[in-house]
Amino acid sequence: MRIIPAIDLIDGKCVRLTRGDYALQQIYNPDPLEVAKAFEGAGLQYLHLVDLDGARARHIVHHKILHDIATRTGLKIDFGGGIKSSRDVALAFENGAVQITAGSIAVTDSALVEEWLGVYGPGKIILGADSRSGFVATHGWQRSTQRPVVEFIGEYAAKGMSYVICTDISRDGMLQGCSADLYREILLECPVKLIASGGVSCMEDLLLLEKTGCEGAIIGKALYENKITLKELSLLC
Numbered sequence: 001m002r003i004i005p006a007i008d009l010i011d012g013k014c015v016r017l018t019r020g021d022y023a024l025q026q027i028y029n030p031d032p033l034e035v036a037k038a039f040e041g042a043g044l045q046y047l048h049l050v051d052l053d054g055a056r057a058r059h060i061v062h063h064k065i066l067h068d069i070a071t072r073t074g075l076k077i078d079f080g081g082g083i084k085s086s087r088d089v090a091l092a093f094e095n096g097a098v099q100i101t102a103g104s105i106a107v108t109d110s111a112l113v114e115e116w117l118g119v120y121g122p123g124k125i126i127l128g129a130d131s132r133s134g135f136v137a138t139h140g141w142q143r144s145t146q147r148p149v150v151e152f153i154g155e156y157a158a159k160g161m162s163y164v165i166c167t168d169i170s171r172d173g174m175l176q177g178c179s180a181d182l183y184r185e186i187l188l189e190c191p192v193k194l195i196a197s198g199g200v201s202c203m204e205d206l207l208l209l210e211k212t213g214c215e216g217a218i219i220g221k222a223l224y225e226n227k228i229t230l231k232e233l234s235l236l237c
Helices: 032-041 052-057 063-072 086-094 104-108 110-120 149-158 180-189 203-212 230-234
Strands: 002-010 013-018 021-029 046-051 076-080 099-102 125-132 135-138 143-148 163-168 193-197 216-219
Touching (some): 002 052, 021 032, 076 125, 180 203
């Protein structure tokens, strides 16, 4: 299972939110490049980079930070937040993203996301399937839908989507464990490479996700709060 540390950006700084609430943000480091270099120095190979300002603005905001990290580290970056147009997708790839995450746009304009799959291939596009109480949430988690998340993922898997990041919003930033039951249900119903996100609090959570069959696990607050250390993660690389 791939270990994928996260950097979330607001005002160009590394922050973490609690349950996706922008009013409950904690700044951990004003220099995201410094954080990314620390990840790389520990032997980690991947980075989940999220432009939270872009998610609110509905277009990419922090492409320069993406470029800095991509050109000054060897991390393989998946980038999300604010990707709403083909120009946003091109901009992300031009600035060094290896993959991009299509979140809200996958709900509001499935035809456009299918077009991206055709242009770039399924290895480049990740479906962002954020879940609140089992239903898809959109627009930086500010809006909820009545669309079951497992059904949503299954529909995209049938269209050729390979990678999925699923975040249980109720657990994100809470350090109370991950949604293994939800991930088991997804993997039982959908032939996808599932990346778990939200709630990882300790090494045991990572072992559980691996046992569940997740292809990757995103780690955020647990790292920043030293619940899991970079030294511990280096042993899994």
